[in-house]
Amino acid sequence: MFNNFNLMKYTLLKRNKSFNADSHSHFVRWMRKMDLQQWNDNKDFMEGYAYRKSTFEKINIRHNNEDCFVEDLQKNNLLKIESSKGLFGLF
Secondary structure: OOOHHHOEEEEEOOOOEEEEEOOHHHHHHHHHHHOOOOOOOHHHHHHHHHHHHHHHHOOOOOOOOHHHHHHHHHHOOOEEEEEOOOHHHOO
């Protein structure tokens, strides 16, 4: 069960889609499941995503692990991460 106080709001800027997650891993898993292609795991997805961005948009994204991947999404203005509001928006 997730602790609402640790959730961060991840927003994919070009798609204007948001997801609350407690880790980069959880967010990447969500991205993978939302993708039109089927992927075996996060590593497989990140490699494919990075390849597409490099090929079609000339954007380089590291895919060694979820932390590097998310950091590069932010650096390239593809992703914004902010604190998620806690219980009933009080925190």
